[in-house]
Amino acid sequence: MKNILVVGGAGYIGSHTVKMLRAQGYSPVVYDNLSKGHRQAVEEVPFEEGDLGDKARLAEVFAKHHIEAVMHFAAFIEVGESVKEPSKYYHNNVAKVLNLLDTMKENGIKYFVFSSTAATFGEPVQPKINETHPQQPINPYGNSKLMVEKMLEDFDQAYGLKSVALRYFNASGADDSGLIGESHSPETHLIPLVLQAAAGKRPSIKVFGSDYPTPDGTCVRDYVHVNDLARAHILALEKMEKENKSLRYNLGSGSGFSVAELIKEAKEITGIDFKVEYEERRAGDPAVLVADPAKAQAELGWTPQYNLKQIIATAWNWEKNRRF
Numbered sequence: 001m002k003n004i005l006v007v008g009g010a011g012y013i014g015s016h017t018v019k020m021l022r023a024q025g026y027s028p029v030v031y032d033n034l035s036k037g038h039r040q041a042v043e044e045v046p047f048e049e050g051d052l053g054d055k056a057r058l059a060e061v062f063a064k065h066h067i068e069a070v071m072h073f074a075a076f077i078e079v080g081e082s083v084k085e086p087s088k089y090y091h092n093n094v095a096k097v098l099n100l101l102d103t104m105k106e107n108g109i110k111y112f113v114f115s116s117t118a119a120t121f122g123e124p125v126q127p128k129i130n131e132t133h134p135q136q137p138i139n140p141y142g143n144s145k146l147m148v149e150k151m152l153e154d155f156d157q158a159y160g161l162k163s164v165a166l167r168y169f170n171a172s173g174a175d176d177s178g179l180i181g182e183s184h185s186p187e188t189h190l191i192p193l194v195l196q197a198a199a200g201k202r203p204s205i206k207v208f209g210s211d212y213p214t215p216d217g218t219c220v221r222d223y224v225h226v227n228d229l230a231r232a233h234i235l236a237l238e239k240m241e242k243e244n245k246s247l248r249y250n251l252g253s254g255s256g257f258s259v260a261e262l263i264k265e266a267k268e269i270t271g272i273d274f275k276v277e278y279e280e281r282r283a284g285d286p287a288v289l290v291a292d293p294a295k296a297q298a299e300l301g302w303t304p305q306y307n308l309k310q311i312i313a314t315a316w317n318w319e320k321n322r323r324f
């Protein structure tokens with residue numbers, strides 16, 4: 001199985017996966033409406049502009065490129081916005097995905113890899129989140145992703161569509177080449193915001209809450225390099241195909257770092273003492289979110305290869321020379 005349609009492939013995680021697919025001998029084709037993505041991120045592979053909601057266009061692209069499997073990255077991704085505009089999230093992240101799955105069914109495509117999220121778990125009930133942790137999202141973004149996971153279970157049962165759902169923790173870092181990296185608008189993720197403060201593109205970095213029940217009072221998160229995520233996609237695709245079964249994995253490093261620790265590392269790596277402002281907690285931020293990646297390690301042989309320093313260093317390399 002070599003011809004992979006990468007939906008949302010012009011975005012951050014999709015473009016890194018496209019690069020790795022290509023390096024491993026696959027023939028990825030990018031399908032993206034460029035609402036958030038960047039054409040320059042995927043210059044070296046076939047690109048088909050189109051919307052997830054357009055069944056005719058999807059069917060045309062499936063046939064043209066003899067597509068055998070779909071990797072699906074396209075979604076709206078801002079938790080705060082999803083609370084204010086849930087309809088936008090349920091349309092793009094759920095209704096249009098149903099449309100994609102129906103079109104796959106009609107065209108006999110049976111393999112699907114889905115970008116899910118740690119946000120499907122909600123408030124942690126144990127220190128590290130494994131695959132059996134209850135899934136109780138606390139915002140529409142998390143709900144939208146869990147709904148697709150449920151649709152996928154039903155599509156497997158009824159139509160034999162096999163899927164992998166990968167629940168990423170904090171995707172971060174950039175490709176070592178420095179040619180692609182994280183570029184969201186607006187940017188809401190901590191590492192690019194911190195590095196934009198270091199680069200003088202923002203006056204300061206704001207830290208929300210310093211009174212959490214964590215060693216230094218700031219929130220603890222699990223950062224996983226985007227190329228480690230890309231590698232997990234390919235390993236999981238291959239296992240799903242080989243065993244013809246649906247799979248679910250939590251993808252994180254298994255280690256937590258506090259916001260204050262991350263800022264300290266970023267100051268060391270950049271050599272810049274940028275301004276940090278402490279503010280009140282934001283609603284809906286759990287104190288600690290850390291993955292238990294044991295299942296992905298055992299079943300996929302997947303262990304993250306980039307540590308936090310390497311994550312920040314590659315992101316900094318990108319931030320200093322970014323092309324988009």
Ligand SMILES: NC(=O)c1ccc[n+]([C@@H]2O[C@H](COP(=O)([O-])OP(=O)(O)OC[C@H]3O[C@@H](n4cnc5c(N)ncnc54)[C@H](O)[C@@H]3O)[C@@H](O)[C@H]2O)c1
Nearest residue numbers: 008010011012013033035036037051052074075115117171
């Ligand atoms: N970035 C993270 O830390 C993180 C964590 C957990 C899960 N995820 C999930 O991973 C996926 C990729 O995230 P990202 O950070 O690369 O986001 P991104 O915004 O960089 O990429 C998403 C891509 O999808 C495209 N897209 C959106 N709606 C579309 C539509 N209707 N039709 C066609 N294309 C469309 C956008 O143009 C963009 O290129 C998302 O599904 C997100 O929910 C991301």
